Amino acid sequence: MTFPSSTATDAAAESADTAGTAGSGSAVVGRSPGQLMWRRFRRDKTGVVSAIIVLAFFLIALLAPVIAALYGKDPYTTYGQNQPGLLNEFGYPIAPNGGVSGDFWFGLEPGLGRDVFTQLVYGIRTSLSIAVIVTVVSTIIGIAMGITSGYIGGKTDYVIGRVIDTLLAFPSQLFLIVFLPVVEAAFVLPEEETPVWLRYVSICVVLTVLGWATIARLLRAQVLSLRAREFVEAARVTGASPARVIFKELLPNLWTPIIIQATLALPLYVGAEAGLGFLGVGMTEPTPDWGRMFQVGANVYHSDVTYLLFPGVSMLIFVVAFNLLGDSIRDAFDPKTKR
């Protein structure tokens, strides 16, 4: 495996290390680029804190059923309607601040009277899982298309390039909401109710189809410049198969842009999925959804602004943490670039 781009930083980091440990007389330790990146990342306090916050969100999403069981409520029961004294005659929580209390930590949903805390925890689970699936799938498609386009070149490159251009010229948010019913209509007859899993899959499909082009274009450009480098040429001359060149020579040099791009994309997908929920074309009731909570929040904010704060502040914290984490990862991978 060749790593031409990292040799300089390797040497620099090692000389710095030897300078630091010269007094103690310990031997020079060889480190892989991955280890170097990890060492740089650990020293970045903002990055570590953001990583912990992001991890916490993923844990909440994963452990939603456990959290709900420990807390003793579920996101579907209409507590406010079942128990008298929680909602007033207009359907708003009687207790101040949206009904926040020891029983209902984040209050009650106006109208239906469901528990906001479990709604949010399960909603994060829905939205994050969609965002993760879309990020992974669109990144894989983007890698495949980008490398194919850049490495093979010629007519293939031209066709893929035009597809990418067209996709990027689309007003994607508009297409997102427009194509959702189309994808669904392809599978469901108009008389039938759309099953939940189908809505979930079609959201993933539409986000992926509109999302892979960005990373594909980036990787295509990277491959074009890498292809002309000596080490790739050397591998080809010595008879390496295209598959070997791609997996052993090109891919190791592409992980940095791929990971950076994926960390940029994930919060965008969370926002896009939530935007669909807000517009009323995302996940349908009764599946809890982070974005649909904003729709409810926008309808009830005149009388109960507290409700809106929980999904809003939690999403703000998540996106800020993820963006800062992305910046730190970029710094750790590529210490030469300055923000």
Place this chain on the structure above:
Amino acid sequence: MTSYLVRRVAGALVILMIISAITFYLFYAVPRDPARAFCGKICQPETLALIRHNLGMDEPLFVQYWHWLVGIFAGREFVQFGSCPAPCLGYSFATQEPVFSAIVDRFPVTVSLTLGASVVILAFGILTGMIAAWKVGQPLDKIASSSSVIGASLQIYFVGPLLAFYLVDTMQLIPRPSYVPITENPLDWFTHLMLPWVVLSIIFTANYTRMTRSQMVEQLAEDYVRTARAKGMSSRSVFFRFAWRGAMIPILTIFGVDLATLLGGAIITEQTFSLHGIGELAVRAVQNTDLPMLLGVTIVGAAAIVLLNIVVDVLYAFIDPRVRLS
């Protein structure tokens, strides 16, 4: 210049043709049959066939697309709805109104919203970015940079209702957002759109602050800046007369790309403040599976983006004398 424009417009028309063909195929190839919706609960096969004929849906797909395309330039006749003068995008299945006039009715709202937001984004984003670059490393720069991280992470559907609650409901500082035509009362038009403009531009402004700052810092390290300084020009004049021009070129490029995203943001902003614009039209059409309306909105939206991109490219030539349009 003229030949450049002609070529760009021709290219834009080709792209719009491709987009419309793909969209048309995707919409009308699905098994969801709009004729059934017209037919009602008890639907005789003969009635269904008649409705299909009236809607022009009994012909092969490419013939239907051809009719749709011709309709835009020459108008067309519907047995169901009567004549539809050019430019005809068909009739809404849900409301039976002509698609084109529905879009035209709502166009001023979306244009006012996006244009106003663009002004806020460019003016405020570039200003704060330049202040940050002027005071690099100083407290003012740190404040601008860190608030732009938070600004870029905010969501329209969160900030919108929140600001509306505090500024409109509680403090009553500004009127409730709505659309007043500028021809009716320019002052009301302005005050009623103020909040939507601010909310739509918050996320983008933060990005432009970051980009302007890094572009300015980069430009200040260029040779021409050093030359100007060496010849005795004050750093202030170099900064405000030379460097910012160089920094604006990539910013404009990105703004051209962002226009599509801005349109997407406008959809959410319209929904947040119940403004009756194109976005709201699209969302309602999605909920009703109103295919002609969706097709019309998609094409008009794509056409707007493609056209505005040409305008942005022409603007380069005015800002950067090195750019020659050919």
